[in-house]
Amino acid sequence: MPYGRDPIVSLNRPQLCLVAAVATALLSALLLTIPFAHFRTTGTEIILPAYASAIFVLEIITSALLYTMFNVQRSSALLILASGYLFAALMVPGWAITFPGLFASLGIEASLQTTATIAALRRFAFALFVLGYALAPASNLTVRPAVRIIIQSVFCIFAVATVITWLITKEILPLPVFMEDAHHVTALWSFVPGTVMAIYLLSIAVLIRRQRSSLDIWVCLVLFSLVIELTLLSYISSGVRFSIGWWAGRVYGLTAAGIVLLVLLAETTTVYSKLARSVAAEQRARQNRLTAMEALSASIAHEINQPLASIVTNADAGLRWLARAEPRIDKVHASLQAIVSDGHRANKIVSGIRAMFMKGAQERVPVDLASIIRDVTGSVAVEAELAGISVEVEFDPRTPAVIGNPVQLRQVVWNLVENSLDAMRTSKERQRKLRIKARPIDDGEVEVSIQDTGVGLEPGTEEQIFEPFFSRKPEGMGMGLMFCRAVIEAHGGRLWTSPNLPRGAEFHFSLPGAEMTGPDRGR
Missing domain, CATH: 1.10.287 (Helix Hairpins)
Structure with a gap:
């Protein structure tokens, strides 16, 4: 399945409007934060572990969902983005544990530059992963099984993140001087947010130009949120830790970590609901x-x-x-x-x-209903005579022919006549009469009615008798009247029943006359 055509990442106008609304809200929140950005807070350090845990969980789940999408779509872009989220998540524990003074009571002490170095590397790496996602081709990976690729990617990312964290915490190599003290950054740190923001903006430009999927637009929103985060952390708050601007930047980072996750969960829920409806529709169609x-x-x-x-x-x-x-x-x-x-x-x-039951297989020829009625009554004459039933036929000579399938129409008349004969065989009435009438009616249609003096219909069963498998006869299959209605409706007519007072039932069917079946019909 080509990437960008999957319903999870299909682009649509409502999503663009939602992205624009969220971006506007983020920008408005930034403007409201600026006047208070330099205010210092006290005692807020205890919130940092909860913040780090939330970031870690959100990015791990997002990575897992992106890997799941890759397993379906085999898109190299999704693989890169999933790897980026996984790497960023795996760097969070090292950043939180080495944060100056945060876990000093537990005897965990790291150098002043450790946390900043991990943060800088984490930001550079994620920015490059996103740029790789933006530049990756839309082609799918079909050479190897997706599960094997995912396992290899997770193993490699985990190994690299572990080794890098170990090298930094053990200071195997000299660390760059990013921090003057536990709260203030050096001039060297300004190189980190500036470069990372440039990569973010480049990625946004590539993604907007490409517009391959709605996921691209949501990633743009993530990068926009991260740009605001870096602006607050490094410029508006001057890099001072635990200031209102610094914490506001962390909130933007938390928002950025949750955007793609929420979108994927919402879109996945939508897709599965559509899938459930599709499966239900398929089951109904199969039934x-x-x-x-x-x-x-x-x-x-x-x-x-x-x-x-x-x-x-x-x-x-x-x-x-x-x-x-x-x-x-x-x-x-x-x-x-x-x-x-x-x-x-x-x-x-x-x-x-x-x-x-087959469209396009209907034979349509002019049919003389008088001939069909005479044929059927002639076939049942002996049977009716033995049952003491008199048969009368009234045929208006003005009745036009109809266009239809003669075999099917004959079978309809036969079934209705047989039903009437059966109803009168079980009737205790001495006068047993079958009357068949055919006449033209309004709009050029032909109506045929078959009256009997049998047991009649039970109240409320006028429509039920036309349902399949409904029969009052012990040996009946309940298909005759269903067949009759299906045939008549397929010929553009209708079939109904009414009481034949004082006793019995009357079946009627109407069909369009031959002159109504031309191109002018229905005008």
């Missing part, structure tokens, strides 16, 4: 796909059951005709033809259901 597959399988099983039952019935009839003393070849031939017809119908049903 929806599984539900769709279940619905497809159940729809195929439900719709194919009818032609399969017809195939079995015709095959059984053919076998009986063959088993007679004088086989009726003509009857067997008719049964076989019916089997072939049912087989083709089953194939078309499967293809139609599959097309319904």
Whole structure:
């Protein structure tokens, strides 16, 4: 993943506004501090260990987060910045322990120049690390495993920091004279903040020109805070330790140490929340796909059951005709033809259901609903007669054709008719009547209604019956009406139900007429 494209370090306008606001607040605090910078404080030395501990913890955690980002992005710039924070953190304990008079009661005494030398080296090193981060290319390191690189970097930084601290505290080499006494600096010290601030400003210029990521902008804010810190420590307070200006500079240093950490924590939390939402959305999408597959399988099983039952019935009839003393070849031939017809119908049903679940696979041709209704009622005529059900068809001759998939629309009519027949078989009403009407309605649409005098619908189930796997039949799969609504809605229509007073139910579906499916539809 290219550095700068990761969401943790993506650049955006709200972050720029926030950086500008924080920088303005830091500058305002500096202006308020200047009049009181030379005032000395007493008894504040005891705060220094807490300050050093806070700086150490903040920089160690920041380094760990940056190493974690490097493990993901393999950016050499992140590796350099993480190493810089780690080195700066590891130099803090030596600086605090050797601070003049701070741990004298514990018998820890160091030379006057030890603390200042550690501080100078720490500032120079961090400034150079940040400059290296600013100048590092955006390319990723892919040669070696990231974990191995991190371990090697941590080991090397720890070893170098330990050796340098040991050399300074043991005064193996002569130390530069930075301090006149425990509170005042020499003229040589002014070279340290001036040079370090120049490196900071150079790094800021490079980072602003590059603007590769929001992390760059936040590092600029860190450097800006450190520039203010050095200005307070070395110039405004004249380098006098424990003055208000000196302590104000330490507060700026503490702020600088926490800026990147807070940003990384906030951005990481944001990224993980987005990731959690993405995972949840993926799980929902996966569940929806599984539900769709279940619905497809159940729809195929439900719709194919009818032609399969017809195939079995015709095959059984053919076998009986063959088993007679004088086989009726003509009857067997008719049964076989019916089997072939049912087989083709089953194939078309499967293809139609599959097309319904596949975008762009829908067959759309002019369909004569009168022909479909006559075909379905003719197929169920014997079944209805045996159940004592009369079938009436009312078809308005003005009814236009519709554009759709004939196999799917036939299956819709078949399912609705079969549902009505089933409802009347279990009804105790003596008058059993199935009435099918088709007529044109407003806006050029066609409405088909199927009325029965069966048991009717339970109150409150008018919409529930169209949900998958909902059925009041012990042997029902609850897919027929779901399939019907899906087909009708895929054809730009709608399917609904209403009571057929005084008894029974009425199903309606409407479809746009053929003249509505042209380019002018919906204008």
